[in-house]
Amino acid sequence: MKLTGRLCWILVAAVLVALSPFRADAHLDGNTGNTFTFVADSGHILLPDGANMLFWGFGSRAVGEGVEQPQYPGPTLIVTEGETITVNLVNKLPEPVSIIFPGLEVLTRTAPVFPVGDKRDLVSLAPEAAPSGGVQTYQFRANRPGTFYYQSGTNLPTQTRMGLFGAIVVRPKSTQAVTAQIPATFSCPPVGHREGTGGVNTITSTTPCTKSFTTSAYTPASPVDASTAYDREILYLVSEMDPNFQHWKEFGGSFDQAKWKPNYWFINGRAAPDTMGMPMVKGVKATSTGNAFLPNQPYNCMPLFHPGERVLLRFINMGHEFHPLHTHGNHMRVIALDGNPLSSTPGTSGVDLSWETFTIGLAPGKTMDAIFTWTGEKMGWDVYDHAAAPVNTPAPYEYLADHAKRQGYQPFTIPLFGAPSPKSPNQSLPVILPTIEETISGLMWSGSPYMGLSAPLPPGEGGFNPFNGYFFMWHSHAERELTNNNLFPGGLLTMAGIVPWPMPGDAVDPATGDNLNAIDEIYSPQM
């Protein structure tokens, strides 16, 4: 079964090299540096149902580059703790624009300007850039690490709905490694095992199982405090649009603002299933695999990680409604709110105030950081199908108590050619499944319920799961938000892919020699 699976996989992989739907990055895409030029301009975004809508957004232009398209959302700024960041705004829109940075230590004026001291004339909450070419400079000091945002401080109800916002990620300046002990209930990877984006984290000892992290969301309070350490990070910035409002801004007519009601929802500027498409990021990697179909929506949201890895989710809500965001597959642990770590004394070792949840109620204007991890712990059966003789070595982070376990519950396997499914010794009633020619598979079904294995599929099916991993839907639990203008699926939906660890003997990409299970080979190092 396994051999067949892997052989099949090689053939499928050869076909898929060109498409490579999952050579998508799970690290943060954005702009680094400490001086940015933002151009506020209008453009169009594309929706999976074929619609396009006007938006207003910020685009970033570096020295020597030409004018860039505005993007939705605005550029993610990735900066380092302690730096002074300058944002030069050039406004090409027909009304004034300004930028505010809630939660960040702004050095330029944070009080509004009231022309002639009349409250009724208030236009912007911060100094503004005049329409049609006006400029304004903002400066802030990235005093503490965390997840923050910027948005327009002018005509807020309109300009934030049009798209004038973006994320700011502040990385800790401390590069001190943080160590954590992996509980003995899990299989310890070998010493030197590289984990995380770019392989930046590693196992340093197996007795006890110890992992060293070089990446943390917040400054580690002590050498043993690994509570905000992570292997991979994902930006999860949600927003909404009411197409009637966007059309009114583009074509005129009338619109009752009190009746604004979204019908499109976005993660990182894209509606599902475009959330799972390829990103388009200029200048980040030497070989840019751009997505020409969504030129103004460069970011995707396609988390891919290995079992046992810690994924940092940077949630930001730039919409105007609350969204209940849910991670299938496991709880996540909320570790920070608005860039403030959940400790009784942030910045020093204090009482741990973090909590576990599987749905966060993300309010508009809030950021939340959470850590997610998956190991298949306590499923009650061996997810790797290690029952076949000889019994295999446990996979990294495999839950040892379930290793080689098959009794009690045997997950269904679709029988070939009309043979009934085998009955497990402890099953009181046999489960007789339809044969393969009578079934329709889910999009991500590899043919086998086991991690890393595939099985024959009917002609034309499959191909969306080249590494035979598990996919969990990470989505808003307000079901209406899973649509694109009434069409399902859409909106606030993406799939988190759990990719089996690369093992010796795995299939490789014939073109590059990359182990197709090695996400690390595909992603550029963390910025």
Place this chain on the structure above:
Amino acid sequence: MRNLRLAFIPLLLLPLLALTPPESQGAVYSLQAAATTLTMPDGTAIPMWGFADVTPGSGDGIVRVPGPVLSVSPGDTTLVINLTNNLPVPISIVIPGQPVPLAPTYFDDGKGNRVRSFNTEVPAMSGPVQLTFSGLQPGTYLYESGTNQGMQIPMGLYGALVVRPAAGQAYNAATAFDQEEVVLFSEIDPVFNAAVSAGASTPGFSRSSIDYAPRYFLLNGAAYPRTLEISAPVGKKTLVRLLNAGSRNYVPTVSGSFMDTAAPPNPRALTFQVAAGDGKLLPYPRYESALILSAGKTLDAFLDLTTASTPGYYPLFDRSSGSANNGSSPGGMLTFVRSDLPGKNCSPLKGDASGDGIITLADALLALRGLVNNTFVPSTMDVDPDATTGLPCGNGVAEITDVLLILRKAFGMNPY
């Protein structure tokens, strides 16, 4: 003409002053529930039901929405309200979160125990009836009608109750404050209120709220630009008592930063320190820039500016759906946290010597006259910009530069 202008000054200076909750320190209030009208900044007049404080000697008798801020003496735990009802419907008062026994009133229709009011009722057009609430716990609470809440609360029958265990403390010594402010979020659907106001006197009247769609959003009963400032002075720890009497969730958000007194001065972002919710003290405070103020919620949050060395005028606004006046912006739930240097007025609106809400040539002339006649008013005329922030805190000296700055402001040149 001059007398008229002078008469205006004290009244219109009110928006410039810090908001302190008007309240009686006594534990016995006389309140009157009556109809009134609120006028929105766009001129729309909306019928409302509110409470007037008619306590002999301290109440001003004005029907307000929200109702007057009630409190008891520090350490006191009993509140008595003598409630008169001038509305055509029965009303009652409940205080969610206070462990006070209720005395529900039932429909007298022989159909069984159907509750009409959650607490002791005051029938239509009657009163006063004495309502006693004992065993009060410290914290910030909403008082609201306990009768037909789906209709009476949107009409405006709500207000804030503040209970302090000791003077200057929210819950204990660790939650002591130098300054406190009450900010009550609420909303109005003008269509709903007009229908209720018109039909409430008809026996058996009812109106569904299925099409409830608020268009106006208020802080302490006012929509921007009429919202009052929140005062959080430099060097002080300010307690902001937040309440939401609406049926939507709001997200109060602060933006801005100050320089602190550490050497070299470090900027600090304005951040809420949430100490308690619904009158329950958290074991440890939470630090957030945006708060989730759900419908019916109360939060006690500190703005700690004890190490601030620079003044500020920081926006505080709702980031969800409440920052417009019937779609027109800026409006709704927008105000400013005014952080002044000790003894100074640092508001960027300063310079309005006449108090008419706008800086014109007349204000520059008033300032000039003030210089000449020695009637210079520093709080409105001393506008030298602060070196770090540019805010017009003034330098404490009455001089011609102040007049010139006000003149430049009047011509829209934005010197501060």
